[in-house]
Amino acid sequence: MIKNVKKPGRVKSALINWLGLPIELTDDAFWRAFTANQNAAGQTVNDKTVLSLSAAWACTRLIAETASTLPLKLYERTSTGRVEATGHSLHGILHARPNSQSTPSTYWEASVAAMLLRGNSFSEKRYVGDRLVSLQYLQYGRLAPKNRDATVWVYTECDGKTRDIPASRLFHVPGFSVDGRWGLSAISYGASVFGSALASSNAANSTFEKGLMPTVAFTLDRILKKEQRADFRESLESMRGALNAGDSPLLEGGMDAKQIGISPADAQLLESRAFSVEEVCRWFRVDPSMVGHGGKDSNWGTGLEQKVLAFLTFTLRPWLTRIEQSINKNLLTPAEQTRYYAEFSIEGLLRADSAARAAFYSVLVNNGIITRDEVRIKENMAPRGGNADVLTVQSAMTPLDSLGQQTDGNAARNALANWLNKEDAQ
Numbered sequence: 001m002i003k004n005v006k007k008p009g010r011v012k013s014a015l016i017n018w019l020g021l022p023i024e025l026t027d028d029a030f031w032r033a034f035t036a037n038q039n040a041a042g043q044t045v046n047d048k049t050v051l052s053l054s055a056a057w058a059c060t061r062l063i064a065e066t067a068s069t070l071p072l073k074l075y076e077r078t079s080t081g082r083v084e085a086t087g088h089s090l091h092g093i094l095h096a097r098p099n100s101q102s103t104p105s106t107y108w109e110a111s112v113a114a115m116l117l118r119g120n121s122f123s124e125k126r127y128v129g130d131r132l133v134s135l136q137y138l139q140y141g142r143l144a145p146k147n148r149d150a151t152v153w154v155y156t157e158c159d160g161k162t163r164d165i166p167a168s169r170l171f172h173v174p175g176f177s178v179d180g181r182w183g184l185s186a187i188s189y190g191a192s193v194f195g196s197a198l199a200s201s202n203a204a205n206s207t208f209e210k211g212l213m214p215t216v217a218f219t220l221d222r223i224l225k226k227e228q229r230a231d232f233r234e235s236l237e238s239m240r241g242a243l244n245a246g247d248s249p250l251l252e253g254g255m256d257a258k259q260i261g262i263s264p265a266d267a268q269l270l271e272s273r274a275f276s277v278e279e280v281c282r283w284f285r286v287d288p289s290m291v292g293h294g295g296k297d298s299n300w301g302t303g304l305e306q307k308v309l310a311f312l313t314f315t316l317r318p319w320l321t322r323i324e325q326s327i328n329k330n331l332l333t334p335a336e337q338t339r340y341y342a343e344f345s346i347e348g349l350l351r352a353d354s355a356a357r358a359a360f361y362s363v364l365v366n367n368g369i370i371t372r373d374e375v376r377i378k379e380n381m382a383p384r385g386g387n388a389d390v391l392t393v394q395s396a397m398t399p400l401d402s403l404g405q406q407t408d409g410n411a412a413r414n415a416l417a418n419w420l421n422k423e424d425a426q
Contacts (some may be wrong), residue, residue, distance in 0.1 A: 043198040045191045047117050048140070053197050055277040058291035059284035060116050067106035067319055071095070071345040074145040077338075085340055089131055090331055094342060099134040101127075107137055112319060113174040114140050116284065119148035119183030122153075125331070132331065135171055173326040175319075190283045219256045285315045312349065320344045367396035 043049065050056045074091040075082045085091050098107040111121040122143055124136040142156040146164060153165045175183030187194065224232070286377045287307050327342040347360070361378075364370045368391045372385035383389065 019083060031037050043195040045187060045194050045198070047187060049198055050117065050187055052278075053194065053201065053280060055197070055280035055291060056194065056284075057289075057291070059281060059286045060113055062286060063116060063284065063315065064109045064112040065321065066349075067112045067323075067344075068105045070349070072108070072321070072323075072342060073103065073345065074340055074342050075342055088340060089133065090327075090340075090342075093132065093135060094327065096124075097134075099136050102137065107135070108323070110137050111173060112321075115173060115183060115319065115322070117185070117187055119175040119177075119185040119188075121175075124165055125169050125171050136159040138165075138170075171326070171330050173323055175322070186283055190281060193276075193279045195282060197280055200276050287311065308349075312346065317346075320346075365392070368393045 074085045074088055074094055076085040084290075086203065095104060098099050098104055102110075105180070111123065114121040118140045120140065122138040122140065124133045124138055125132055138155055139357070143153055143165075146152045146154040152169050153167060153170065155165055156162050164200050175182050176179065176184075185252060218232075237299055277291075277293045278288055281291060281293070290307060290311060324342050324344065328337055330342075331342075361375045365372060365375060371389050371391055372387065373389040376383055376388070
């Protein structure tokens with residue numbers, strides 16, 4: 001993919017920087033994100049091998065699936081507040097059908113996963129005339145800049161054919177960035193961490209394959225014939241594996257066994273694997289307990305509530321904000337940006353907790369913020385109309401525009417009651 005673009009050397013990079021040309025095209029991190037696999041701890045580190053780690057798989061799924069299942073809508077600012085911009089073509093793309101192959105959930109899931117692993121998500125904006133009609137997700141391993149200033153990109157289709165895409169047709173959502181334009185690849189920058197985790201996992205698999213035993217050497221005081229060596233190795237091979245760990249080879253003719261490897265306990269195999277899980281979770285900013293890594297801290301009651309709140313605030317919210325702002329900047333014209341904006345509905349996270357959702361709605365209804373019919377619509381129930389579509393307050397569930405009239409009426413009734421009491425007394 002990258003063969004069309006030659007990375008500048010040190011001298012040329014220094015000259016380009018001195019001339020003030022775009023630094024992102026001379027930054028080694030930028031090029032590493034589009035080149036071949038990384039290697040660390042003797043392991044090949046790429047998106048496939050990283051996702052083979054259970055912790056990386058769980059963290060990626062947790063963030064991507066949570067973000068992709070939150071409602072995303074386009075809103076219009078009005079003099080009386082905001083309303084859903086259902087008449088705008090972008091609303092349907094974001095909320096219902098980004099393209100002919102994907103649902104909104106699968107589209108945003110892939111986009112967020114790309115940002116998490118490679119630092120950048122790319123989609124192609126497709127138009128009919130001047131109207132945006134779809135967003136086609138582009139797999140990051142098949143996309144690369146074609147020229148030095150990245151005004152044209154080349155994309156390889158599934159059948160191997162390539163085609164050029166102008167940069168103006170790309171919908172780009174960067175992840176964590178240090179230059180304000182390109183996101184940094186977690187796979188590239190975290191290669192040492194992921195490589196160590198992969199090495200630890202492979203070492204554990206090898207240990208189980210050998211029957212939980214370290215490498216053993218067998219010694220004899222004489223030289224065996226070729227046939228005798230083959231017979232012994234065949235006998236020993238049949239006894240390998242954890243299922244046969246209780247069996248022992250028969251040592252004959254003065255044969256002795258000596259350990260030449262490090263035992264799992266001495267290598268702290270379990271401790272290193274547990275530490276690898278925590279290290280991987282740290283790269284994704286996910287609490288280890290949220291991906292099934294046990295601990296002594298509380299995972300129930302208020303402890304779990306605080307973890308969910310921390311996940312929403314410190315982990316999920318930055319990714320949602322990046323997507324919202326990229327939509328507003330890249331998919332709306334400057335004139336439309338003053339009138340429309342995209343936003344995720346975080347309240348969607350409450351749908352899994354009926355008690356919390358009911359309490360949330362009660363506060364809004366009892367304080368005259370939303371009506372009962374609006375709650376029914378959010379819960380996919382038909383509106384009742386009448387007083388159910390009237391704002392009320394908690395005191396007496398009284399319509400807001402009748403509060404003053406109710407007060408005046410009460411005062412009149414009190415005055416009349418006092419006058420009648422005086423007449424009766426006389």
